[in-house]
Amino acid sequence: MPSRKPISDEPCPVARSVDLIGDRWSLLIVRDAFDGTRRFGDFQRSLGVARNILSDRLRGLVEADILALQDASDGTAYQEYVLTAKGESLFPIVVALRQWGEQHLFQRGERHSVLVDKRNGKPVPRMEPLGRDGSALPPSATLVRRVPGDEREGR
Template sequence: MVKRKSLDGDVCAIARSLNIIGDWWSLLIIRDAMAGVSRFGEFQKSLGLAKNILTVRLKAMTEEGILAVVPASDGSAYSEYELTEKGRSLLPVLVALGQWGAEYLYEPNEEESVPLDAKRMRPLRKLELKSEDGRKLHQDDVFMPKNVILEASPSTTRKTAARA
């Protein structure tokens, strides 16, 4: 089997992110954790994933700070997996992926599962990209070369683009 190239040191934030969450099992584990799945056996049952693969994925996401191992909520001797702030911040990624899939991968009237507003139980509005000043952006308004380096401003934590 060919070893996957590590993207740890890549200047592209997308590449670095995919290095951590780029396989489908990781995203599905995160999806299930957001839906309340917390125990190893629950993840395995929900995903139909082999124990060895699930173990590797859970360990990697724990090491990356996406999940944390916590005592079982029912007081038993078991442990549970809980999303950290880093893990919870992946919600817009999953919503965007789900919305893209709902738009392009289903036939008309085909049954699908979409994220819902928990309060109203209605589908979410389609995510939009906005500039720092609040303008709605379209594809032609976004510059995404992989060789743009962001440098921290000395007076703030805001970053500005500088060509490499």
């Protein structure tokens, strides 16, 4: 079997992003961090993930500067995981996944959580890419400009 190409050599931003945060546990840890989860035990209770897997994913997210460890805010001996600025910039991705799931993975009338704006209590509006003129930008109106030497198709 051929060895896997180092992801740091990958010219596709989607591939690099998925390599870092694309597995189930990493993305759910980030989701829970946005919801205010900060401690190892709280992540474990929320996710039901094995300790070794959680430890591995948290370590990777800290190494990638998505989460940072800091002393507990309540003065106890615990440490807490907090989103860094880089981690907080994942918010649109989490919202986009949530909205896609709401649209495609629930039956009409089926209960699910809703993301709301704290300022007014109303659901967050649907996200969509916009062109420079502010109009909706469908996939057919975009293309990927390949870097020289990238011979792959379809990405």
